[in-house]
Amino acid sequence: MAKKIAKKKKPLKARTIKLVPPLSDKAVAALKAGDRVLICGKIYAARDSAHKIFGKQPPFEPEGAILYYASPTPARKGFAIGSIGPTTATRMDPFTPDLLKVGVKITIGKGRRSDAVKKAMKKHNAAYLVVPGGAAAALSKHVRRSTVLAYPDLGPEAVLELDVMNFPAIVAIDSKGNDLFEEGRKTYEK
């Protein structure tokens, strides 16, 4: 069965790329939908309530930044962080174009992005990555340090700075507008 489908349309070939933020335009432009990436360095975590507060001015240097839509469970003693998987990126769509405009290069989450976000990604040379939702315990092992950067009052929704090591993600939408949700579905639709 797999062979038959592969003949119909070749599945996208996976390759693994290392990303160290802040990201250059060149590094982002080289990413293709379907690429697997490993992120090392500082990334930022924020979700609904924080986006509503900070709007166009995030409480971190946006130039070349990676923004992860996530809010972890509390850390157990001896752990850097609790479980930290992605939340649905679609809910952050209304805020994303403004953030890409001020320099954010990569957003990470789960789920689809709107046409407006895809258009803004093309315009500002940005990419959208996915990590498996519900793989939160495993992902926590790639976080070495977590610091509350802003809005501690929001509890689990506070903005965090995360120091990550080989944090694994898949490029879902690249800066050229290629969308793995659409491509992948076409390949396996029966």
Add this chain to the structure above:
Amino acid sequence: MREVVAKRVTDTVKKLCIEANTNLSDDVVEALNKALAKEESPNGREILRQLINNAKIAWRDKLAICQDCGLAFVFIELGQEVQLIGGDLTEAVNEGVSRGYNEGYLRKSVTADPLKRVNTNDNTPAVINLKLVPGEEIKIGVLTKGGGAENCSAVKMFKPTSSQQEISDFIVETAVQAGPNACPPMIVGIGIGGSFDQAPALAKKALLRRVGTHHSSSDIAKWEKELLERINASGIGPMGLGGSTTVLAVNIVKGPCHISSLPVAVNIECHAHRYKEAVI
């Protein structure tokens, strides 16, 4: 009458909240393993492997399977021969949720007011579903369900004359629309019948059936299989990146309804299906 101290309810709910969030049930793990063996897409297989590995890490380190530890849905079958002493049932349940989420290092994801959005900081209140039954036992089931998949659910009021095909199309469309946003491979709970408010409750009840089991009536079991195959043929796949596994299970529960009505509710659940039961 059998006397049961309210604290036993609190302790049981607390234990179930932690257990559900850190120990993925064997039926779900088995379904993920079966899906991995059949999945055609390399990305899909990679994601399923990560999910199975995640369940192992969560169990080993007592970590939450998913950072969204969900809203706690507590299903209580209270034997009418039971007399609860030393406390109030609702308070006992909420105290159990509060302690479970605090002591289990689980994320608190409940806001007191839907518009002001202030976190209650202990994941209460729970959604309590109480049913009085004969006997002198208390059966408690705790479903901790994330918001992402819940957001993709839908209810539709069909005509009593609507065909099974029309209902099928609505179910498949809802699941396909949920797609990547609902953390596929999903579990689809379907409530058919009841009223505007009952159909979603039936759909939620449908989620409580063990993954891999079938409806007791053969015609409904056959319908569930057809729906499962149709949704899997969509090609959405694990996390929506393409593949042959979009749903792990499709479960239907039916209920009586008014002669004018045919409500159908579709409750979408992510692969991190967290449900545990205990009997006091």
